[in-house]
Amino acid sequence: MIPRHLIIGVAVLLAITLGMSLYVWRMRGRVDRSEDSAANTQPVAPPVSGVTEQATLYVAYDDAGVLRPKPVRIPLPAGRQERAAEMLRALLTLYLDKFSPHALGAGSEIRDVYLVDPGLAVIDLNAAFADGHRSGVLVEELTVVSLVQTLSANIPGITRVKILVEGKERDTLAGHADLSNFYDVPAVTQVVAQLQNAQ
């Protein structure tokens, strides 16, 4: 026969084990939640709403290989830098749509836009934007020129644009369009004029 004190001892140990397991389970859940919040370093911006404003997006159309201005009305924040970022996000929303005229890879995002005086704009793309971009001279050029022209046409005073990926310099967007140099807005405007005429 098993002694009574041994049964009580085993029961107490089992109870402690169960209690500890529950405690560890709860602690793990807490760590997961705190890691989630630590990983998301994006500033939380309030959703843009309110009065809409007129803007011109320069939209790429792959089927004809052209770039065309598209007047839109979108809600825009007051700050110049925030307006610039919002403008490009509106363009991206169009490209990520199911019926996109110039499809971009899933998860493509504009991380941020920085306006640096005098006249410099820095567009920071996320890695998914560049890594998921289709490769080709024209298709990459359409993307780059679309971003630069949309920005310069809507935000006065921009004369040069630099494109980064995840905050870092990159040689090309997807093997062709040069990202190592600054884009001169007047020169890009000349390219836009050419890209408005179909083949």
Next chain:
Amino acid sequence: MVAPASRRPPGHLVPAAGAFAAAVVLASSILLYSSPEEKRITIYSNAANYTLPVLERNGDEYVGLLEVFEPLGNVSAKLSGSHWKFRYYDVDSEFTAGKTRARIHGSDFDLPSNFLLENRRGLVPLSCLGTLMPRILGGPVTFNQNSRRLFVGNVAVHFTAQVSKTTPPKLVMNFTAPVNPMIATEPGKLRMAFNHEAVVAPGSQALTFDSKIIPSASFQENNGAAEIVVAASVPLMASFANNGHTIIVEPVPQAIPPTQATAPAQPQPNASPPISITTAPTAIHRYFAVVDPSHGGDERGASLTGQLAEKDVTLAFARRLRQELDNRGLATLLLRDGDTTLSLDQRASLTNSAHPAIYLCVHAATQGNGIRVYTALVPAEAETRGPFLNWDAAQTAFQLLSRSAGAALVTELQNRQIPARSIIAPLRPLNNITTPALAMEVAPPSDDVSQLNSPAYQQMIAGAIAAGIAGVREKLEAGR
């Protein structure tokens, strides 16, 4: 005979001292205003080959210890008062500012001069690296202090050099690892500078050959770099073979008159890549066109279909284009004739060295149809200053001619019912080329992408482009 200075009358000393002082001031000015070459050390290892600046402190040469070890593995440094604690993997070292005695892995080590601390950065005398590094790394190190070249482990690249008995003679240099030296020429000499390759001297630094045209070569090393200088009685050119393991130096062939037609070249699908850097005087124009099949080697370009890579289509198309140009008497150099990796800078350098009348870069894409002809979008603020061309804006002077050639090409293609358009594009290396430069993106004739690889389609496009280029030949020749 000059009398000793002490016996000269005192009156003579004043102008002599004045002249001496003036000479000292002049010499000092020259020394101050001339820009001496920055001293550097190059370290070769299996992990990386890298160059670091050498600093002059208290008359000795110093180098940052953390920078020396950083590319080799895990390092960390901590400053505690005047003590600088350095850790490489599990080897701890401690140095004290202003002292020669250091502790490395639990043993004392004496530096030849004081350890220095500058902005939390630990500097050690350069001369101690040969003994200090093996203590920390636990492996052999060979340090040539005179040339400031340091070899970690067995990384040296050896070479042999032999002049062939052919006519004309060829100097064939075989290296134990691929090399990519900077090549330059001057009357009677061809120089190959090895800045990042661990090339070491053969048995003798001076090599002599039984040839009147290429009688000798010499190996020199200085300031963290090695150099091989080939002496010759005629202008030389160098070409790479065997994936960079072999350099062939030979006399520059006679110029081909531009009006002389050459025999149609046979396609050479398995030919080795003849990447040539011509170092002949610029008056000799060997090639009319340089055709560059974009991508290649590790760089596949666009995936046109599941199996078809852009690099393969561009190579096949470029070979046809070369043949079509050759058929029209336009001597053409193909930048790669195999699956070779070439950087954009290498493509531009090779083209600029060959001094062609036009550079034609070939791309392929699935979007659209027909041909798109691109000219360079020269970056902003890339202006040329002084006698040197800005690398990013080297195309500036040739933009008008490039656009004119591009427009003529588009007209020719359209006349043949091939859809074509001309666009300015931010596409390197167009902006680095010092001659009229065009890039052509070949798209399929219809929605069937596999047509891109069709010999008939490629032949039709190549023929049309060659005809277009031949049409502007005189204009391009005049622009040289």
